[in-house]
Amino acid sequence: MTNKIIIIGSGNAAMCAGIAALERGASVVMYEKAEKILAGGNTKYTAGAMRFCFDGLDSLRDLLKDPEDERLEITDFGSYTESKFAADLLNFNNGRPLSEEQEYLISQSHEAMSWLSSHGVKFEPIYSRQSYKKDGRFIFWGGLAVAAANEGVGLFEQQLAAYTALGGRIKYNHCVTELTKSGDTIDGVLVNGDKHEADAVILASGGFEANEEMRVEFIGDKWKGAKVRGTPNNTGDGIRMALENGAMKHGLYGECHATPMDLHMPDYGGLHLPPIERKMYRKICYFLGIMINQDGNRFVDEGENFRNYTYAQFGRRVLEQPDQKAWQIFDSKVTDLLYDEYHFKEAHFEEAGSVEALIKKMPGLDQKNALKTIEAFNSACGPTDAFDPTALDGLCTTGLTLPKSNWSQPLDSPPFRAYPVTGGITFTYGGLKVSPNGAVMKNSTDVIRGLFACGELVGGVFFNGYPGGSGLTSGLVFGRRAGYGAASFS
Numbered sequence: 001m002t003n004k005i006i007i008i009g010s011g012n013a014a015m016c017a018g019i020a021a022l023e024r025g026a027s028v029v030m031y032e033k034a035e036k037i038l039a040g041g042n043t044k045y046t047a048g049a050m051r052f053c054f055d056g057l058d059s060l061r062d063l064l065k066d067p068e069d070e071r072l073e074i075t076d077f078g079s080y081t082e083s084k085f086a087a088d089l090l091n092f093n094n095g096r097p098l099s100e101e102q103e104y105l106i107s108q109s110h111e112a113m114s115w116l117s118s119h120g121v122k123f124e125p126i127y128s129r130q131s132y133k134k135d136g137r138f139i140f141w142g143g144l145a146v147a148a149a150n151e152g153v154g155l156f157e158q159q160l161a162a163y164t165a166l167g168g169r170i171k172y173n174h175c176v177t178e179l180t181k182s183g184d185t186i187d188g189v190l191v192n193g194d195k196h197e198a199d200a201v202i203l204a205s206g207g208f209e210a211n212e213e214m215r216v217e218f219i220g221d222k223w224k225g226a227k228v229r230g231t232p233n234n235t236g237d238g239i240r241m242a243l244e245n246g247a248m249k250h251g252l253y254g255e256c257h258a259t260p261m262d263l264h265m266p267d268y269g270g271l272h273l274p275p276i277e278r279k280m281y282r283k284i285c286y287f288l289g290i291m292i293n294q295d296g297n298r299f300v301d302e303g304e305n306f307r308n309y310t311y312a313q314f315g316r317r318v319l320e321q322p323d324q325k326a327w328q329i330f331d332s333k334v335t336d337l338l339y340d341e342y343h344f345k346e347a348h349f350e351e352a353g354s355v356e357a358l359i360k361k362m363p364g365l366d367q368k369n370a371l372k373t374i375e376a377f378n379s380a381c382g383p384t385d386a387f388d389p390t391a392l393d394g395l396c397t398t399g400l401t402l403p404k405s406n407w408s409q410p411l412d413s414p415p416f417r418a419y420p421v422t423g424g425i426t427f428t429y430g431g432l433k434v435s436p437n438g439a440v441m442k443n444s445t446d447v448i449r450g451l452f453a454c455g456e457l458v459g460g461v462f463f464n465g466y467p468g469g470s471g472l473t474s475g476l477v478f479g480r481r482a483g484y485g486a487a488s489f490s
Contacts, residue, residue: 002027005486006189006198008176008238011041013455013475013482014204015159016112019119020483021202022166030168031191033175033205034233038271040156041206042230042427043472045269047279048148048155049126050476051469052109055079063113065122065149075125075138077145082106085467088143088309092465101460101478105470108477116476119162124149129339132390139390142308144469151276155472176205179241179451186245186450200450200486203440204479207428207456208236209256210268218253218430222319227261227424229282232268234427238457242432245451246442251459253430257466258315260284260291261424263325264348280344283421284311287407288337288389289330290377291421293321296369298377303406305392308468312426319423326421327362329374331413337389342419349419358416376400378410427471431459438482439489450489454482 003026007014010032018028032039054060057077061067085106086098098106117123123146125131130145131138148155160170178190179201188197208214214236215223243249265281273280286302287310293299300317304310318326330338341347352358355374359367380397387395387409395408432440432453439447455475462470 003199003487003489004197005200005202006031006196007202007204008189009041009204009206009455010039010170011043011204011206011455011475012155012159012472013479014041014202015156015163016116016476016479017202017204017454017483017486018163018168019159019166020480021487022163022168024484024487026487028168030170031174031176031189031196032170032172034172034231036172038231038233039170039172042234043156044152044271045230045278046152046155046472047129048151048472049144049469050113050123050146050148050473051080051085051144051467052113052473053080053082053085053106054110054145055081059110060145063117063123063146065124069125071125071127071138074136075131075140077125077140080143080145084143085109088467091309092463092467094464096463099460101458105461105474105477109473112473112477112480115480121155121158121162122149123147132337134388134390141390142306143467144308151279153278176237176241179245181245184449186448200452200489202482202486203238203242203451203453203457204455204482205238205457206231206234207431208239209234209425209428211235215425219256220254222324223425225324226258226319227265227422228268229259229261229424229426230269234456238453239431242440242448242451242453242457245448247448248433248441248443249430249459250433251430251461252463253428255462255464256316256428257312257426257462257471258319258423259311259426260286260315260318260326260328260421262346262348263420263422265424277344280341280346282341282424283328283419285330285338285342286314286328288334289328289411290374290404291326291328292370292373293326294323294364294366296366296373298373298402299326301403301405303396303404303408309465311468312466315423315425318421323364324422327365328419328421329358329411330417331411332415333409333413347419349417351415351417353414353416355411355416358418362418374411377404378412381408381410384409427456429459429462431457433460434458434478437485438478439485452482452486454478
């Protein structure tokens, strides 16, 4: 008998669940509350980068859109082992051991990428953001190697093509408001008061990052007015409906992925922008300069680690500053190293020929203290001959209470630029407990029959931080699992 499955949502996790279920012979329809142009959830707003275990070019080539790219022969990708992935996750666990969810993510990451590639979803090396050229070769750093062709939009489009080719359907403008039950089993959903029946339902509707009330309740008052990097439609609907049906909360509800963003960005991500520009409001090159708050003080170690391991946490730190604002300051030595988002036509910045003149252009800043901070930073920098953005180069300041641990260079080469930033929330970490086949659990031993979950709804994957690119991989891994689980449910 063919299982009829309803998937709520249409982003990366939903698509992977749909492809997996169809692969196992199920009949699948997605219910997406947004209109067609806004479908795809947060996936469309990402850079499409995915973190997974690999061992050099040989383990990447089959994933690539152009496996004959001439640059590949002068590229050092390095490797990313399971032990390194584990160490990166543990670094954000605040003493917690690896969770079951994290162990599963690590063990399945490469195989799941190969599976997705087998369905025609292809990737490209991230030359522009994850490599620097050194001695005539491209050197990759930070554990990330590939992203979907045409970034998050391309990932969605490729997955949608694979899903529909297998017979999957999508119904847009279908806002699910309630799960329905027959006895103790979920048997469908309500849309505009009408029941739509199913043998199993998969929740893939994202977290609660676009729900102001839930942000304040779970993360804190400072998150009331936070910018949302992605879709306005991730309002916690799936979590709410699951909890109404006795689901077990799981994970760290008080934490989230939050990134420094242009202070003047819209309240939500911009699908009005061309695909390549949809991530351009983010500002994550702070490691090449310094960040100061309105009091004129530095508040993070900008060179603590590669930005892959700090950017998702530093957005929170910005939101904790006065006026929920900070300034990223650079000099001309690094202009050519700044990512495209700093040269984006809508990027806001101030520029001047001296630090003193720059500071005067920064509204609301404690100018006297800011100048003192920059002078102290410059004095704390040593020789810069070893500067190397492809490695943790050890160029640490000396004598500062708050050091900059790598990539420290004095701000001494005009012109100088200051970019105003705030914090933008990307996705939330708190979710639901799910079983080894993706079923939603109501306690440590029992599941809610007929209900499955994936993507942001799976709690226990991330805690106090996040290594960049692992969010999309988590959606892939747990989406596939939920799809297989729902297809075999009886």
